[in-house]
Amino acid sequence: MAQWYPGHVTHTRRIPVIAGVLLAAGGGRRLGGRPKALLEHRGRPLVEHAVRALRNGGCGPVRVVLGAAAEEVRARADLSACTVTVNPSWEEGMGSSLRAGLGALAGSGADAALVLLVDQPGIGAEAVARVRSAYRSRTTLAAGAYDGERGHPVLFGADRWPDVSAGAVGDQGARAYLRAHRDAITLIECSDVAQAYDIDTAEDLTRLE
Numbered sequence: 001m002a003q004w005y006p007g008h009v010t011h012t013r014r015i016p017v018i019a020g021v022l023l024a025a026g027g028g029r030r031l032g033g034r035p036k037a038l039l040e041h042r043g044r045p046l047v048e049h050a051v052r053a054l055r056n057g058g059c060g061p062v063r064v065v066l067g068a069a070a071e072e073v074r075a076r077a078d079l080s081a082c083t084v085t086v087n088p089s090w091e092e093g094m095g096s097s098l099r100a101g102l103g104a105l106a107g108s109g110a111d112a113a114l115v116l117l118v119d120q121p122g123i124g125a126e127a128v129a130r131v132r133s134a135y136r137s138r139t140t141l142a143a144g145a146y147d148g149e150r151g152h153p154v155l156f157g158a159d160r161w162p163d164v165s166a167g168a169v170g171d172q173g174a175r176a177y178l179r180a181h182r183d184a185i186t187l188i189e190c191s192d193v194a195q196a197y198d199i200d201t202a203e204d205l206t207r208l209e
Contacts (some may be wrong), residue, residue: 011189017109017111018059018132018155019063019112020057020061020063020113021063022082022118023101023117024047024065024066025067025094025097027090030200031199031201036118037068038076038077039070039208041208042209044077045076045201046118046119047073049124050118050121051064053123053125053128054116055082055125056125057128057131063101063103064082065084065085065086065097065104065138066085066087066164067088067091067097070086082101085104085144087100090171092174093170093171094168095153095168095169095172095173098168101113101115102190111138112156114153114156116152117152119200120152120198122197124193127144128153129195130188131143131154134155134186138157138159139159140155141156141181141186141187141199142154142186144157144188145189146195147191148190149191156174
């Protein structure tokens with residue numbers, strides 16, 4: 001018979017697995033066809049910075065969804081710390097990449113997925129960690145907020161993945177799902193540790209160092 005003593009733990013609490021999903025498939029149409037994953041920031045491809053933000057923010061495993069110039073991205077970027085999924089339908093828009101990323105986590109045992117976009121280099125590990133800490137259960141729905149406005153990253157508890165994927169079409173990503181469930185979203189203010197700008201146009205490239 002096991003004896004109890006001070007400090008003895010009979011039941012260990014399972015630490016939730018929060019996977020990182022990086023959407024990095026875009027072809028940069030408004031950037032003259034330059035894949036966003038390969039845009040340079042501080043001497044390295046954007047995709048590497050985003051992977052580092054997810055890992056340093058406490059996410060694991062990390063799944064990266066590639067699309068445009070996928071083989072070139074693999075060749076030029078260090079993605080050894082994550083698993084790559086190539087979305088053959090990336091030209092359909094962000095929705096197909098979100099479906100691919102969540103689908104790649106099926107059966108992984110992850111309790112939630114924290115979704116980050118490759119073209120938002122102003123969002124780093126601090127914002128990732130802050131939103132990650134909002135996890136409470138497999139129905140958690142949380143997002144970074146900037147002066148009260150919802151942004152990224154977004155945390156989806158695993159029980160929500162089927163419905164999120166079902167509504168992820170075109171360039172909308174999870175926008176329709178988030179609008180329909182706005183009352184369930186926990187907003188986590190991140191404007192003091194991150195900036196939520198996108199790299200979409202040639203003018204935006206000035207934000208990269």
